[in-house]
Every structure is written in structure tokens, then in C-alpha cells.
Amino acid sequence: MSYLGRTLALALLSPGATLAQPLDSEPRIAVMSAFEPEWTTLLADMAEPQEHVLNGIRFITGNLGGKPVVLFLSGVSMVNAAMTTQLVLDHFNVEGVIFSGIAGGVDPALSIGDVVVAAEWSQYLESVFARESPDGSFALPPWMEPSGIASYGMIHPQAVGVMRQGSETVEQLLWFPADPEWLKVAEQVAGRTTLEDCGTAGECLAEAPQIIVGGKGVSGQAFVDNAEFREWVHATFDAQVLDMESAAVAHVAYANRVPFIAFRSLSDLAGGGEGANQMATFMDLAASNSAAVMTAFLEALPD
Known part of the structure; x- marks a missing residue:
């Protein structure tokens, strides 16, 4: 055996070596949430x-x-979300990816319990932390092109380079789309899906929750509970919702050319509330509302 052959054989036999092998051959939709409270209802409703x-x-x-799915938890954070999305694509016959979970609301027009199905997602912390100038401003390095997105102090959001099957060049993207046909289905179910306004522990919302299909969401590696930063996110990105996973999942789905959509219910206002952050109070209610819309979406999808 040649040196190259021996090296390859040893690599394949080593404990750390993995090859993508299908664990299940049936075409399925991947349904994911970040952490356990978000998938309790979904797991309980799974058949077979x-x-x-x-x-x-x-x-x-x-x-x-009524649809074949593979359900799993991504773990919180952009890295975990990207890793597990690629893992499910490599080992299952996935026809599309859905995220269901909670998020922080950044649009002042929205309230806790609302469900947002954004049409596109951006990675707002894909950024340059710029050097401070003598006048107190923060400037990009002279060789770097501005993205056109307004900065937040030293934080200058940037596009991210993406390679995908069939592309010969790196695309620079600020936004990753939800599947347009899936958004149409979400619009259809939004009008006939009822959301809960009180949780199992007796906590109730001040306003009846609503479903918003369209608009924009942003994701990043930070839990946001800051009113000023929330205002910047809404004003700069025209975003309705902010989380820590969806844009990463959208990125991986885009690179693999599979449909993607995310259902996010507001558990808190990312620092915009009058008192302390309310995620712990309304997390279960928000997760249930997200799961309800997502399940109705699955039921309405054509076979």
C-alpha cells in the first residue's frame, strides 16, 4: 500500500474520523429548536x-x-445552530429546515406572545469592531469597504462571504431569505391559527397575541436586554425580532440550497419592557404559540 493509501486508511479508522452516512433514508423536514422548553410540545405531539x-x-x-420530520435541539448560539443544521443535512434526507422557538421583540409595534415569521434574516454581529479616532468616532480600516449599514458605536455590521453548490465566486450577503413558497403557506395558516394569551402557570398577556408573516429578523451571539441597542437594531435593520440562531440556520440552508423558514414567538422585548426581562415568565407561553403556528404550517404544506 502506498504512503497516501496508508494515511487515508489510518484516518478512516481513527476514532475522530467521521463520514457522512445516512441514519434514515425517508425524505423528511428538519424541525429544530434551540433548547428543551421550546420543543416539549413538539416532542409530545410526535407520532411514531x-x-x-x-x-x-x-x-x-x-x-x-401529518408530515415526516426529524426533530432535534440545536443548542443555543449561532455556532451550535450552524453545526447541528449541517449535521442533520449530512445524515438525513432533508427536504427543508424549520426553526421553532422564542425570541426577543425589537419592533415597538409588537408585544410578548406575538409570533413572527420573518421573510429574511441577517447576522448583525458579523461585524468589525472599529478603532476609535481622536474625535471619538469609530472608523473602519482604510482598505475596508463600508456595508451601508449604520454602525452602533464601534460595531460596524458587515456582509458575510458564502459559497454554495454551483457558485464559482463567493457571495457577500447581508440577508438570508426564508423560502418564498413556504412564506405563502405561513400566510395562509396565520389567519386561521389561534394563539394562547395565558400560560399554564396563570401568567396572562396584556394584549391578544398576533401572527406577523414577513419583515425581518436578526441573529447574533449575544442575549440582548438593552433598550438602546434594541432601538438601534430596529432602526438600522428594520427588524421585528432578534434571536441567537435563526440567521445561522438560514445561512446553512442557503449554502445547501434547501428551503428554510423560522417561527419565533416573543418571550421578552430585548430590553424594551418597563421592568425586568420577562423571558422566564413568558417563555413557555411563547414556545407554545410558536409551536402552534409551526404545526399548523406543517399540516398545510402540500404532500
Whole structure:
């Protein structure tokens, strides 16, 4: 055997080496949430669940909303979300990716409990932390092109380079789209889906929740509970909602050319509320509302 052959054989036999092998061949929709409170309802509603474990992550195949799905938790954060999305695409026959979970609201017109199904997502912390000038401003390096997105102090958001199958050049993208056909289905179910306004522990919303299909969401590696930063996000990105995973999932789905959509219900106002952050109070209610809209979406999807 040649040196190259021996090296390849040893690499394939080593404990750290993994090859993408299908764990399940049936075409399925990947349904993901960030952490356990977001998927409790979904897991309970799964028909014929079967568990697969990969890299310590539980992937549950079965039927949800009458559709074959693979359900799993991404873990909180952009890196976890991107990693697990690619993992499910590599090891299952995935026809599209759906995210269901909670988020912070950044649009003053929205309230806790509302569900947002954004049409596009941006990674607002894909940024340059700029050097401070003598006059107190923060300037990009002279060789760097501005993105056209207004900065927040030293934070200058930038586009991210993306390679995908069939592309010969790196695309520089600020926004990653939800699938337009899936958005149409979401619009159809929005008008006939009822949201809860009181949780199981007796906590109730001040206003009846609504479903918003369209608009924009942003994601980043920070939990935001700051009124000033919230205002900048809304004004700069015209965003309705902010979270820590959706844009990363949209990025991976775009690179792999598979449909993507995210259902996010507001558990808090990202620092915009009058008192302390209310995520712990309304997390279960928001997660249930997101799951309700997402399940109705699955039921309405054409076979």
C-alpha cells in the first residue's frame, strides 16, 4: 500500500474520523429548536418517534402535523445552530429546515406572545469592531469597504462571504431569505391559527397575541436586554425580532440550497419592557404559540 493509501486508511479508522452516512433514508423536514422548553410540545405531539444519536445530539424521526420530520435541539448560539443544521443535512434526507422557538421583540409595534415569521434574516454581529479616532468616532480600516449599514458605536455590521453548490465566486450577503413558497403557506395558516394569551402557570398577556408573516429578523451571539441597542437594531435593520440562531440556520440552508423558514414567538422585548426581562415568565407561553403556528404550517404544506 502506498504512503497516501496508508494515511487515508489510518484516518478512516481513527476514532475522530467521521463520514457522512445516512441514519434514515425517508425524505423528511428538519424541525429544530434551540433548547428543551421550546420543543416539549413538539416532542409530545410526535407520532411514531424513533431516536437516533449523533455527536451526543438526539435526532427524533417520526411524524408531526401529518408530515415526516426529524426533530432535534440545536443548542443555543449561532455556532451550535450552524453545526447541528449541517449535521442533520449530512445524515438525513432533508427536504427543508424549520426553526421553532422564542425570541426577543425589537419592533415597538409588537408585544410578548406575538409570533413572527420573518421573510429574511441577517447576522448583525458579523461585524468589525472599529478603532476609535481622536474625535471619538469609530472608523473602519482604510482598505475596508463600508456595508451601508449604520454602525452602533464601534460595531460596524458587515456582509458575510458564502459559497454554495454551483457558485464559482463567493457571495457577500447581508440577508438570508426564508423560502418564498413556504412564506405563502405561513400566510395562509396565520389567519386561521389561534394563539394562547395565558400560560399554564396563570401568567396572562396584556394584549391578544398576533401572527406577523414577513419583515425581518436578526441573529447574533449575544442575549440582548438593552433598550438602546434594541432601538438601534430596529432602526438600522428594520427588524421585528432578534434571536441567537435563526440567521445561522438560514445561512446553512442557503449554502445547501434547501428551503428554510423560522417561527419565533416573543418571550421578552430585548430590553424594551418597563421592568425586568420577562423571558422566564413568558417563555413557555411563547414556545407554545410558536409551536402552534409551526404545526399548523406543517399540516398545510402540500404532500
